[in-house]
Amino acid sequence: MPAPHPAHRPIARRGLLVTTAATALTLGIVSFADVAEAADIPDDATRTRTVRGVLPTGSPDYVYLPVDVPRGVAEIAVSYAYEKPTVPAGTQGNALDIGIFDERGTELGGQGFRGWSGGARGSFFIRADAATPGYLAGPVRAGTWHIALGPYTVAPDGLPYEVTVTLRFGPAGSTPEPVYPPEHAKGRGRAWYRGDCHLHSLHSDGKRTTAEIAAAARAAGLDFINSSEHNTSSAHGAWGGLWGDDLLVLTGEEVTTRNGHVVAIGTDAGTWVDWRYRARDNRFGHYARAVRRAGGLVVPAHPHATCIGCHWKFGFGEADAVEVWNGTYTPEDEIALAEWDNSLVAAVRSGKPWVPAMGNSDAHREPDKVGLPQTVVLAEELSRDAVLAGIRAGRSYIAESSALFLAFGASGGRGHHAGIGERLRVVGDDTPVTVRLEVTGAPGCTAHFVTDQGTLFTASLPESGTGTVQWRTTPAYAAYVRAEVRHPVSVPGLPGALAALTNPVFLEG
Template sequence: MCEDERHIGRRTLVVTGAAAALTLGSVTFASAADGETETRTIRGTLPTGSPDFVYVPVEVPSGVREIKVAYSYDRPAVPAGTAGNALDIGIFDERGTELGGEGFRGWSGGARTEFFIRADDATPGYVPGPVREGTWSIALGPYTVAPQGLSYEITIALTYGEPGEVVEPVYPPGRAKGRGRAWYRGDCHLHSWYSDGRRTPAEIGALARAAGLDFINTSEHNTHAAHAHWADVAGDDLLVMLGEEITTRNGHVVALGTDPGTFVDWRYRARDNRFGRFARRIRRAGGLVVPAHPHATCVGCGWRFGFGEADAVEVWNGPYTPDDEVALADWDSMLVASAREGRGWIPAMGNSDAHRDPDVVGSPQTVVLADDLTREAIQEGIRAGRSYIAESSRISLDFSVVGGKGEHAEIGGRLKAAADTPVTVRLEVTGAPRCTVRFVTDQGVLFTSAALPVSGSGVVEWRTTPAYAAYVRAELRHEAAAGPLPGALAALTNPIFLGR
């Protein structure tokens, strides 16, 4: 075993800049006989203000069957309100670390302390394949660094021998049986043990079916390595779409329904002006761009890239909390601006972001009107805003606006009527006991119903005109806990626009 001490100087950090990457000196190996393992251990310290990514080059000789990496770092006590140490890890192969990810071979963030890669297998979150000769790079991501600095230790082990046989990936189909044009329920933000979740794909599939879902979308943090492990989960009753949660330091975005094997890089900040490039990468791969939990309070979770590239936005993430309320208000302000300026609008979504027990898969869920249960049809329904969000499959909504001459529009549509034409807004609800209905317009909340009966079913109507309301959307709210604040959401529709 060879040991090496590495430290990053403060002067280097100032010159490099906090958003840049830093590459350390190489770790070298000498070739060994088949069956033998060579090990190197390096240690170093990262000060506060470290770059977002620190690369450790590893010179891999020919004849390597497996590369294995283990790491640890210190977690000193810090003052209250100060971030402690958190160090993420991943790896790139001999094709390099250039932005775009051609050399990407896996990322586990802070979810694992070790990983391996060989031709026939790899740790969840990592991509199996040959361990070719050349300069590989261990990628360290100092997520937060304590005032005392972050001391780390990395052990790299190369095992020599004939490589195993490369396994061709098998992906889930892009179609399930479906019911023709119908309302389909889905959860598009889920994590398995292929990133920082604790559930297997099979366990998630079983929970999705139990939650009454028709479709799901995989969204592991910064890796596509799970894509080849969902084929057995899909079936006639469950469409499995493939994607990624691109987890940058300035917010997270779900790539929804990309082509199998698509990887989208995450190594940039808003100030780098690179997000548009990767949003286009998602769309070229057949996916939708969906900023996730835009007002979440965790470090790096708040969305800083703007919404110009968004196909939809996740306004409800997991159990309903104050940051969801802020996201909902922000989205409603965007609707007001869209109506005022006569431009396109961004539909809302809700997803569970479930990682482990007790996270509930399918709470909330997005219910989409689609022509069939296919990737393309579901995406088109989401993109068009023909959807509503419900906390569970118990809740069903039928929301529409009808004009005096029989004109009719549903969620995501427009009722083309003269400004002074009386129109009737109608919401039929099942499965929401004691909830109240609120009709929200560009003027704010203009109607609030009495509580629905214990049965949870009811019909609520309200009359308005396009002159008075440029759009109307519906909310179902639980009983308020106290004070003037509204209760938590039970369901939410996308808007119906009024007027010509």
């Protein structure tokens, strides 16, 4: 989930909006006309303009500040600040995000995107050879650029802001070709691989470097991770030297809309997915398909999170999987788990495809633990295609750490067996089926077998945390069975926190 917006220094309440519309707002252009008309601008010369204004309550989600960039600019730098007055209890205060689009324009899904930092930092720069994390290095071409302001929340008296634009002149410079992570790692052949697909670095609102994330992933016993910064692809090329035979680095994005967040997992390196729409705009399906065309998976994140704009509103019709466990286990995750279980019942009833569950840490900074939880995937090899295929098929379980191992499946009839994410087909609805769970690394926990009726069997695990649990049922009694491993109850009236969770085995007579 996004971190709280940092405070910015107070500014004077000066300036007015120039133009407004019902669905968009464009401010007056920031002009450098005097520079453009000058005969000779020396290298390293700088020119600065500052604009001020007030965004009213009810402002559009995105407000664009056009900047007329003349020829000969080597670098554009932007800083901003806004007032954060005290507001009454229960009232939202001011929070203002920022990003930028270049001369190619702000068209939804267009080519003009050059970076986004949300509320994580108060300034950024772009030049050919480098850019602030969250932004894309490249030439600063002449034309009308647009600073994108996102009034996340606006206080009752409005949001006074100040934006300063500085242009530095000189040779354009060159942009190095990005080096992206390879799509294969050595791995162990067909095996269970552990991964965390929701992580944040300095390229959005995280505090860790990519090197620190890679080190934490290895320490957590992970085999793969996914780069998932808020609304930017800038980190895709920031993993040089950090992958290896033991660590596969996937590239993606946390598409952070005003109606929920979705993690794009394993998209083609360099892919950026637009986020500037709400559920009412009927655009999510288009961008979900764009994620899949780029080779990735569409995974709604923390669907019942309570932060503003985090609760998932787009439905699950386009989901390839859903994040039911996000970071330290909370009641929000318990609600997400229950909703997901209901979707399994609906899939059985309708005969439509089911949506697998996964878990990720959403780690931003210390003390967030990378790999709490982690999705453990049965894949043919440690590669992008194989890992994504395993997640998509539901051949996976979720564990709180690499110390916890599960083996789960069902057998019946004439020696038939099905594992996690598979279907066990037997002759007759009354054919006995044996469900078996093997657990290692869960001391003090209990095992639960959950079906379309609910939890039908519970057993305590040995104090060592290693044990085997079996239960017999039939397809007539249970349309599917999945396993949960839970810690003891800590809050009366609520179930114990999850230690592990499997995707289901479906039973068919």
